[in-house]
Amino acid sequence: GAGVSQSPSNKVTEKGKDVELRCDPISGHTALYWYRQRLGQGLEFLIYFQGNSAPDKSGLPSDRFSAERTGESVSTLTIQRTQQEDSAVYLCASSLVPGVAEAFFGQGTRLTVV
Amino acid sequence: AQTVTQSQPEMSVQEAETVTLSCTYDTSESDYYLFWYKQPPSRQMILVIRQEAYKQQNATENRFSVNFQKAAKSFSLKISDSQLGDAAMYFCALCGTSYGKLTFGQGTILTVHP
Numbered sequence: 001g002a003g004v005s006q007s008p009s010n011k012v013t014e015k016g017k018d019v020e021l022r023c024d025p026i027s028g029h030t031a032l033y034w035y036r037q038r039l040g041q042g043l044e045f046l047i048y049f050q051g052n053s054a055p056d057k058s059g060l061p062s063d064r065f066s067a068e069r070t071g072e073s074v075s076t077l078t079i080q081r082t083q084q085e086d087s088a089v090y091l092c093a094s095s096l097v098p099g100v101a102e103a104f105f106g107q108g109t110r111l112t113v114v
Numbered sequence: 115a116q117t118v119t120q121s122q123p124e125m126s127v128q129e130a131e132t133v134t135l136s137c138t139y140d141t142s143e144s145d146y147y148l149f150w151y152k153q154p155p156s157r158q159m160i161l162v163i164r165q166e167a168y169k170q171q172n173a174t175e176n177r178f179s180v181n182f183q184k185a186a187k188s189f190s191l192k193i194s195d196s197q198l199g200d201a202a203m204y205f206c207a208l209c210g211t212s213y214g215k216l217t218f219g220q221g222t223i224l225t226v227h228p
Contacts, residue, residue: 031214042218098214105159
């Protein structure tokens with residue numbers, strides 16, 4: 001596609017439910033990143049994919065968070081047993097050459113846990 | 115560990131005037147990149163300008179320029195001839211890894227008055 005696409009744009013879920021957030025990177029981009037942005041805050045790194053492997057997942061806040069990627073395509077971020085502190089915007093970015101080329105961001109998924 | 119600090123939560127400027135946003139950082143890496151991103155209400159992160167640490171010359175992109183002081187670990191953004199469309203949240207970011215992981219500051223909200 002022309003840009004990084006994320007779905008859904010907004011998600012409201014009840015505490016304790018599981019949610020899946022989807023990211024479609026720019027075609028051909030081997031590097032993919034997930035970030036979390038709490039209200040009024042900067043972005044926090046969650047995980048990095050190179051192809052379908054995740055060499056750095058040091059930012060995942062707990063074992064309730066997991067992510068996978070299919071080849072060099074779609075990535076899914078799953079949050080199990082959601083808590084209110086999980087409420088945030090989750091942003092995905094992709095890059096053609098990690099560490100060198102510009103990272104392009106999607107518009108994010110705003111997750112609200114009620 | 116890498117840190118990025120933006121000490122100005124909010125800034126305002128009159129249309130057509132100049133404003134400077136501050137950023138300081140810390141890293142033990144000798145080779146790194148610095149960025150300024152703009153985030154309008156749409157949540158889309160837009161790259162404004164990028165600086166390679168090994169380059170002494172300050173980067174410029176049209177009305178946007180930086181003052182990069184490597185020894186002081188300072189990286190400020192100057193916006194000249196401010197326009198109403200410049201109003202947004204601005205984030206300073208550092209990439210000190212080979213795989214493009216970004217560390218962000220807390221952001222500065224810029225308001226442009228007509």
